[in-house]
Amino acid sequence: MTSFIVRPATLADAAALILLDQESNPHPWSATLVEEALVSRVNWVVEATLKERAADAQHNETTLVGWLTASLLFEQSELELIVVDQTQRRQGLAKQLLSAWIEQTAAQGVIEYLLEVRESNIGAIRLYQSLDFDEVGRRKNYYTTEQGREAACLFTLNVCV
């Protein structure tokens, strides 16, 4: 049986997050960027624990299967990256990460949440819409693709104080 918890990330998670990002993000970050995010931004991870009973002993194996990193500037916070292990998707884990980000930073005074997403990333767009993010604009030709360029969709969410 696998159980999941969402917790803040630390620099000790760097190696596992670099691997997760390389394996599950179509546009992975460099190791340096991941480490910088862990020291300069707010971060949460999803930790999965696989509990197995072998003979008389219980064996627990823990892995990181999700990561969210966001910048924090006074009353604003901007999502920089969210990624969930390909084998663990559509179980609500990204939604749990986004909820932890919003609930915990709102308690610190954040009232506006920002993010950008590739217009072709329909799954992520549906995810943000499911949490009431509104599209407020587009930046044409913002991202490179294998075929050329594509737009960034800008989303915001305002929470009441």
Ligand SMILES: CC(C)(COP(=O)(O)OP(=O)(O)OC[C@H]1O[C@@H](n2cnc3c(N)ncnc32)[C@H](O)[C@@H]1OP(=O)(O)O)[C@@H](O)C(=O)NCCC(=O)NCCS
């Ligand atoms: C986008 C991503 C983080 C979603 O993670 P996830 O854990 O599968 O998302 P959740 O299970 O929390 O999804 C919650 C809701 O979002 C929507 N959603 C998520 N993925 C979707 C998809 N591929 N297609 C359509 N809707 C999707 C659905 O409404 C879903 O609810 P449902 O499963 O009950 O229908 C994951 O697909 C991923 O890591 N992608 C690669 C990295 C990336 O593109 N990150 C975003 C840009 S920075």
